[in-house]
Amino acid sequence: MNTSLPTGISQLPEWFVHRGGIVPGAQPHWMSEALTLLGVAAEAWADACAVRVMRVRSGASLYPEGATTQSLYIVRHGAFKCLKTAEDGYEHVLGYAESGDVLGFEGLACDRQPLGVVALEDSSVLVLPFDGLDALRRQSPALDRALQRALSSQLTCAQEIAGMMAAVASEVRLARFLLWMSLRMAARGQSPRHFVLRMSRRDLASLLAVAHETVSRGFGLLAEWGYVKVDKRDVEILDMPGLRACTCSTRRDMNDPHHPRPTSAVTRPRKNAQQAEEALS
Amino acid sequence: MNTSLPTGISQLPEWFVHRGGIVPGAQPHWMSEALTLLGVAAEAWADACAVRVMRVRSGASLYPEGATTQSLYIVRHGAFKCLKTAEDGYEHVLGYAESGDVLGFEGLACDRQPLGVVALEDSSVLVLPFDGLDALRRQSPALDRALQRALSSQLTCAQEIAGMMAAVASEVRLARFLLWMSLRMAARGQSPRHFVLRMSRRDLASLLAVAHETVSRGFGLLAEWGYVKVDKRDVEILDMPGLRACTCSTRRDMNDPHHPRPTSAVTRPRKNAQQAEEALS
DNA sequence: CGTCTAGTTGAGTTGGTTCAAGTTCCGTGG
DNA sequence: CCACGGAACTTGAACCAACTCAACTAGACG
Numbered sequence: 001m002n003t004s005l006p007t008g009i010s011q012l013p014e015w016f017v018h019r020g021g022i023v024p025g026a027q028p029h030w031m032s033e034a035l036t037l038l039g040v041a042a043e044a045w046a047d048a049c050a051v052r053v054m055r056v057r058s059g060a061s062l063y064p065e066g067a068t069t070q071s072l073y074i075v076r077h078g079a080f081k082c083l084k085t086a087e088d089g090y091e092h093v094l095g096y097a098e099s100g101d102v103l104g105f106e107g108l109a110c111d112r113q114p115l116g117v118v119a120l121e122d123s124s125v126l127v128l129p130f131d132g133l134d135a136l137r138r139q140s141p142a143l144d145r146a147l148q149r150a151l152s153s154q155l156t157c158a159q160e161i162a163g164m165m166a167a168v169a170s171e172v173r174l175a176r177f178l179l180w181m182s183l184r185m186a187a188r189g190q191s192p193r194h195f196v197l198r199m200s201r202r203d204l205a206s207l208l209a210v211a212h213e214t215v216s217r218g219f220g221l222l223a224e225w226g227y228v229k230v231d232k233r234d235v236e237i238l239d240m241p242g243l244r245a246c247t248c249s250t251r252r253d254m255n256d257p258h259h260p261r262p263t264s265a266v267t268r269p270r271k272n273a274q275q276a277e278e279a280l281s
Numbered sequence: 282m283n284t285s286l287p288t289g290i291s292q293l294p295e296w297f298v299h300r301g302g303i304v305p306g307a308q309p310h311w312m313s314e315a316l317t318l319l320g321v322a323a324e325a326w327a328d329a330c331a332v333r334v335m336r337v338r339s340g341a342s343l344y345p346e347g348a349t350t351q352s353l354y355i356v357r358h359g360a361f362k363c364l365k366t367a368e369d370g371y372e373h374v375l376g377y378a379e380s381g382d383v384l385g386f387e388g389l390a391c392d393r394q395p396l397g398v399v400a401l402e403d404s405s406v407l408v409l410p411f412d413g414l415d416a417l418r419r420q421s422p423a424l425d426r427a428l429q430r431a432l433s434s435q436l437t438c439a440q441e442i443a444g445m446m447a448a449v450a451s452e453v454r455l456a457r458f459l460l461w462m463s464l465r466m467a468a469r470g471q472s473p474r475h476f477v478l479r480m481s482r483r484d485l486a487s488l489l490a491v492a493h494e495t496v497s498r499g500f501g502l503l504a505e506w507g508y509v510k511v512d513k514r515d516v517e518i519l520d521m522p523g524l525r526a527c528t529c530s531t532r533r534d535m536n537d538p539h540h541p542r543p544t545s546a547v548t549r550p551r552k553n554a555q556q557a558e559e560a561l562s
Numbered sequence: 563c564g565t566c567t568a569g570t571t572g573a574g575t576t577g578g579t580t581c582a583a584g585t586t587c588c589g590t591g592g
Numbered sequence: 593c594c595a596c597g598g599a600a601c602t603t604g605a606a607c608c609a610a611c612t613c614a615a616c617t618a619g620a621c622g
Binding site: 082084086087088090092094095105106107108109110114115134138141144145148149150151152153154155156158159161162163165166206209211247248249250251 | 363365367368369371373375376386387388389390391395396415419422425426429430431432433434435436437439440442443444446447487490492528529530531532
Binding site for chain 3: 593594595596597598599600601602603604605606607608609610611612613614615616617618619620621622
């Protein structure tokens with residue numbers, strides 16, 4: 001099968017860029033890796049179809065907000081944050097992407113990317129230019145389906161992030177985030193109990209729509225309660241059911257008037273009696 | 282709870298179901314209407330291709346959370362809210378859809394709908410069953426592209442909603458929502474300055490992740506400042522630039538330390554429209 | 563006509579923001 | 593190599609806005 005990608009795209013010079021830059025012309029990889037990343041069995045034709053790889057150094061942007069939409073990106077390894085800059089200069093983190101996630105789809109409706117994407121560590125992506133993609137999708141139903149599923153996942157992901165921000169209490173938001181990360185880790189076949197956060201406290205705060213100091217305090221609380229052990233960005237979940245219980249209460253205003261309030265002194269878990277006495281003083 | 286569905290829905294007259302029910306077997310419409318709703322020029326083949334129409338009465342659910350994913354829905358007229366029910370019973374509104382929006386795509390990745398969809402008023406949708414849809418998309422590149430764009434829009438929409446919740450001050454969240462609605466109205470060719478909200482204060486509060494009383498007070502403030510005129514769900518925007526200025530400050534924690542706060546008396550806009558233009562500097 | 567829901571308004575409380583000061587860690591350059 | 597500077601993170605304290613409870617009005621609906 002002869003797939004013709006846009007001419008010259010695989011022949012870019014392999015120049016090197018200083019720290020914070022992008023290495024655009026890394027060796028091309030094969031489409032079969034894309035299928036694998038998307039969770040589909042590799043197909044014969046894919047081994048012959050070269051895809052451009054883009055390496056992005058930590059802190060560099062894969063594409064800036066407002067960039068003209070040209071490609072879809074499949075994260076190969078590394079991690080990214082998606083952010084929107086308000087007129088007042090505040091950068092709101094609206095998304096988080098890791099290996100297997102698809103980036104850049106938001107830009108299809110409008111022809112400018114509404115969100116910018118920045119690498120949280122040295123990363124690489126597969127680049128699927130929009131023109132030529134339709135042909136590829138028509139050629140391979142498996143790729144087509146996989147992309148659909150990936151995009152559906154991105155939509156769900158965005159909604160899940162919104163779900164985290166909905167909680168009133170900051171520890172609940174944080175607990176939800178940790179559980180969410182845990183699920184993602186599990187889905188990727190990695191340990192759901194022990195992982196390293198790729199985002200800074202600031203980014204995390206922005207994602208959860210709280211102040212970064214509040215994130216620090218939140219980690220402190222969850223650790224104090226024995227749910228997690230936190231050392232900088234290294235997170236270990238000690239009490240998964242406890243953390244999950246913490247996740248529940250979005251807000252107190254519910255139909256059921258007598259509902260346990262995990263934010264109140266009574267229902268806040270306490271690992272020993274000494275702390276309880278202190279709290280009552 | 283709500284009124285339960287009648288036992289024999291098929292025995293009912295086709296066009297009548299009691300309040301809160303669904304009319305499953307309405308007259309089929311033509312695919313060309315789908316194309317029109319998606320913003321594409323109608324094509325000849327589409328006039329021959331019948332699509333099922335589903336009518337949903339106000340308060341009824343198009344599909345519940347956890348439903349098996351079978352179809353994509355294009356909103357024909359009316360309005361819907363998308364919501365996720367937490368374990369504690371709290372219903373979080375995560376989305377809002379009107380004419381031309383596409384619903385149900387989240388369910389493609391997992392095969393259960395992560396979100397439920399409820400009609401906010403008597404509405405109707407076009408039903409595109411997933412099986413058969415691939416064939417249709419292959420048949421019509423225009424439909425394919427239109428669906429892609431629509432889904433991309435849904436993704437952007439979810440992120441925009443998250444963007445609203447990010448603001449600290451409740452009036453800012455509300456102002457962002459109103460501006461967002463205004464843009465949507467304009468995109469639909471309707472008045473961007475005067476519209477009727479389809480959501481209750483409670484739903485709106487849930488969408489913005491604040492208490493419903495806070496929404497009331499927020500409307501009161503925006504009205505007091507002369508930005509809008511609000512009568513129940515009827516909203517008229519009086520000072521668009523003012524409202525837009527109100528939208529800005531996500532939080533004070535920024536690089537630029539001296540930034541006006543829209544909640545302070547200083548930044549209160551005068552009724553004079555000319556001064557409102559450049560009140561901030 | 564009574565009940566229920568939607569919406570508004572008031573008052574007290576609290577938890578998150580904010581400012582401030584401190585520590586730790588990392589990369590850079592002397 | 594160490595000193596320095598900056599970024600990331602933590603912790604403390606004060607304030608204030610949003611939550612919460614509560615009471616009330618206005619409509620809708622049977």
